[in-house]
Amino acid sequence: MTVALPDQNFWRGKRVLVTGHTGFKGGWLTIWLHRLGARVSGISLQPNVASNLFELAKIESLCDSHFCDIRNTDALSKHIKNTQPEVVFHLAAQALVRHSYREPIETFSTNVMGTAHVLDALRGLECVKSVVIVTTDKVY
Numbered sequence: 001m002t003v004a005l006p007d008q009n010f011w012r013g014k015r016v017l018v019t020g021h022t023g024f025k026g027g028w029l030t031i032w033l034h035r036l037g038a039r040v041s042g043i044s045l046q047p048n049v050a051s052n053l054f055e056l057a058k059i060e061s062l063c064d065s066h067f068c069d070i071r072n073t074d075a076l077s078k079h080i081k082n083t084q085p086e087v088v089f090h091l092a093a094q095a096l097v098r099h100s101y102r103e104p105i106e107t108f109s110t111n112v113m114g115t116a117h118v119l120d121a122l123r124g125l126e127c128v129k130s131v132v133i134v135t136t137d138k139v140y
Helices: 024-035 073-083 097-102 104-122
Strands: 015-019 039-044 064-067 087-090 130-133
Touching: 015 024, 015 073, 024 039, 039 073, 073 104, 087 104, 097 104, 104 130
Parallel strands: 015 039, 015 087, 039 064, 087 130
Antiparallel strands: none
16 A cells, blocks of 8 residues: 655745634644645634643644634735735634534634635735635534
């Protein structure tokens, strides 16, 4: 069995933006990209639990970290333009099922309009070469 490994030469020095970098998947992605040599920036809400991967793994030291709600179009656009990303991984979302039942409008606002805000902020930036959007259907 042959295992394909990521090409470190591809990622070395690449400007990569990860939204949701304080979450579980975004945190691990940030660690992985940093180890591959990417220049990682993150946009996310601050972690909301005392014991979390972001703090335990010291992810803030691995990236240029910004705390911002993706529903705040002005702050989001400012951070994205300052980052000038080549590759974007959009993972920021409200992914908790029970919370989505209690706050369905907030969930849709974050997950649907937040994604639209990210894409709108990227529109027209010539530096952007690729965007990967990760989502879930479990909260709808």
